[in-house]
Amino acid sequence: MNALFRLNHITKGKILIDGADITKIPTHLLRSRLSVIPQDVVLFSGTIRDNMDPNHSISDDKIWSVLNELNLKHSIGSLEEMITEEGLNLSAGQRQMLCIGRALLRDSQILIMDESTSALDEESEQLILDLIHKSNKTVISIAHKLSNILNYDKIVVVDNGLIAESELDIKWQQKYGKIYGVYEGTAPILMVSDPELIKHILVKDFDIFADRYPNSKSNKHPIIGKMLTELRGDDWKRVRSITSPVFTSLKLKAMYPTVRQSVEGFVNTLDTYAKDEGMINAKDMFGCYTMDVISNCAFGIKSDAYKDPNNPFVVNGKVVIEVPVWKVLLPEFVLNMLNIKTFFSENVRKGKDGHEANCIDGGEEESGIEKKILDIKAPNKFLTEDEMIAQGFIFFAAGNVTANNTMAFCSYELALNPEVQQKL
Numbered sequence: 001m002n003a004l005f006r007l008n009h010i011t012k013g014k015i016l017i018d019g020a021d022i023t024k025i026p027t028h029l030l031r032s033r034l035s036v037i038p039q040d041v042v043l044f045s046g047t048i049r050d051n052m053d054p055n056h057s058i059s060d061d062k063i064w065s066v067l068n069e070l071n072l073k074h075s076i077g078s079l080e081e082m083i084t085e086e087g088l089n090l091s092a093g094q095r096q097m098l099c100i101g102r103a104l105l106r107d108s109q110i111l112i113m114d115e116s117t118s119a120l121d122e123e124s125e126q127l128i129l130d131l132i133h134k135s136n137k138t139v140i141s142i143a144h145k146l147s148n149i150l151n152y153d154k155i156v157v158v159d160n161g162l163i164a165e166s167e168l169d170i171k172w173q174q175k176y177g178k179i180y181g182v183y184e185g186t187a188p189i190l191m192v193s194d195p196e197l198i199k200h201i202l203v204k205d206f207d208i209f210a211d212r213y214p215n216s217k218s219n220k221h222p223i224i225g226k227m228l229t230e231l232r233g234d235d236w237k238r239v240r241s242i243t244s245p246v247f248t249s250l251k252l253k254a255m256y257p258t259v260r261q262s263v264e265g266f267v268n269t270l271d272t273y274a275k276d277e278g279m280i281n282a283k284d285m286f287g288c289y290t291m292d293v294i295s296n297c298a299f300g301i302k303s304d305a306y307k308d309p310n311n312p313f314v315v316n317g318k319v320v321i322e323v324p325v326w327k328v329l330l331p332e333f334v335l336n337m338l339n340i341k342t343f344f345s346e347n348v349r350k351g352k353d354g355h356e357a358n359c360i361d362g363g364e365e366e367s368g369i370e371k372k373i374l375d376i377k378a379p380n381k382f383l384t385e386d387e388m389i390a391q392g393f394i395f396f397a398a399g400n401v402t403a404n405n406t407m408a409f410c411s412y413e414l415a416l417n418p419e420v421q422q423k424l
Contacts, residue, residue, distance in 0.1 A: 001112060001142070005031060017110070035108040037116035041095040043087035049079040051087075052102050066101045069131055071124070092119040100128055104135060113141040117148065145195070207237065226390035242383060243391055255297045262293045269306045286407040288314065290400050298395035 002008040004015060006027055015022045022030055043051050052063050060079060067073045072094065087095040096119045103111060111132065117125040129148060132139055143149050155170050172180055178194035192198055201209050224230060228239050245251075266289045273280050288305035291314060295303040305314045383391070414421050 001036070001114060004112065004140075005034060005036070033109050034112065035103040035106045035110070036112040036114065037100050037103045039115040039118055041087065041092075041099050041119075043083055043090075043095055043098065045083065045085045047080050047082060048076060048098070051083055051098060052079075052105060058105055063101075063105065066104055070097045070101050071127065072097055072101070093121070093124060096120060097124070097128075100131075104131065109138060111135070111137045111139045113139065113143075115142060115144065223386055223390050223393065226384070226387045227394055228391060229394070239383065239387060239391070258296050259293055262289065262296055265292070265304065266306055282411050283404065283408040286411070287400070287404045289407075290403045294396055294400060299392065 003010050004022070006022065010023060017025075017033075049056070049063065052058075052066075063079060064073065067076060075094070083089065087098070090098070096116070100116060113132070117128055120128065125148075133151065139152070141149050141152065149155055151174075157170070172182075172191075173193050178192070178197065180191050182189050182191055192201065228236065228243060231239055266285075270280075270285070285306060292303050292305040295301040295305065303311045303314060305311060308314070414424075
């Protein structure tokens with residue numbers, strides 16, 4: 001966008017408007033033909049007229065006409081009403097509306113919109129989009145919300161500064177609407193691209209759309225198939241009704257002291273290495289830390305993983321996570337023929353047996369998520385042993401590798417940028 005206004009020097013390629021190279025057009029003439037509605041609203045101290053028409057070259061009637069189209073006429077008594085610095089005496093929506101009105105009043109041929117409706121409600125946003133489409137201007141819109149640009153003549157998907165390769169989904173959406181069907185092999189798939197409908201499916205009516213796309217290998221596994229992410233129908237509803245209440249904000253907040261214990265133990269261990277000026281494998285250390293947090297919070301087990309690498313929970317946990325590639329790639333029937341168990345059941349059961357021997361003493365308060373689940377006593381609310389192991393595996397595996405890698409990469413970046421450490 002800066003290159004289009006010639007705020008940045010173009011070092012490679014050309015920008016043409018109606019075949020004319022913009023570097024050959026006088027800057028004042030080029031900018032007079034362009035209007036921009038930025039994401040960050042720009043208003044200054046002065047009257048509404050000063051902000052809408054800085055050159056005082058537009059009639060009152062035309063300004064009022066635009067304000068009326070923007071549904072602002074009823075909230076503005078006079079064009080001489082004062083706006084404070086940055087428009088702080090107006091709501092975010094009103095400020096954005098005035099910026100849009102100012103752009104519409106200009107006699108420019110090209111309008112650039114940079115997330116220009118981000119502060120507006122859905123009704124106001126649609127009003128603006130309709131006005132823009134009727135303005136007889138060339139519109140360039142920068143948007144993350146696909147529904148805002150579906151009616152545009154050309155859509156370019158940009159990823160990391162490069163034009164992405166496919167617009168197929170967008171073209172289908174333009175052609176067939178917000179709900180359309182595709183085939184994945186011989187299986188019919190319904191594609192939904194309307195944000196409001198997606199919100200209904202994933203939130204309000206989620207209990208109706210409980211089933212997931214079946215994965216034949218994982219769905220048949222005696223342990224994996226019992227995980228909440230794999231269950232379907234009534235089994236999914238039953239297990240979800242048991243596990244979801246455990247993750248309320250109040251119950252998660254109650255785990256903070258337990259997490260802090262792990263943090264303090266981890267920091268003390270790092271201090272020891274620092275005093276001895278010893279080298280550490282950051283990824284392994286963070287892996288032990290995340291394993292300790294999970295074992296404390298999810299299972300109520302004191303593993304002290306960063307101190308005792310031979311702890312049964314740590315040993316069995318690593319076996320579960322560090323799965324041999326060949327076990328993942330071989331089909332299930334080949335593993336069965338070779339009398340090799342698929343890559344979860346044996347190791348998850350080992351982890352379960354290992355942590356049963358190392359549970360928090362009976363005299364201490366057990367905060368483990370599994371215990372909270374087991375303590376639930378209600379009709380039709382039960383978990384089989386395999387289901388319990390399956391949910392335990394999710395607690396263990398879901399956050400381990402992701403948190404471990406994130407902290408390892410962050411520590412690496414902090415080491416390269418010590419000035420950022422000072423800010424933190």
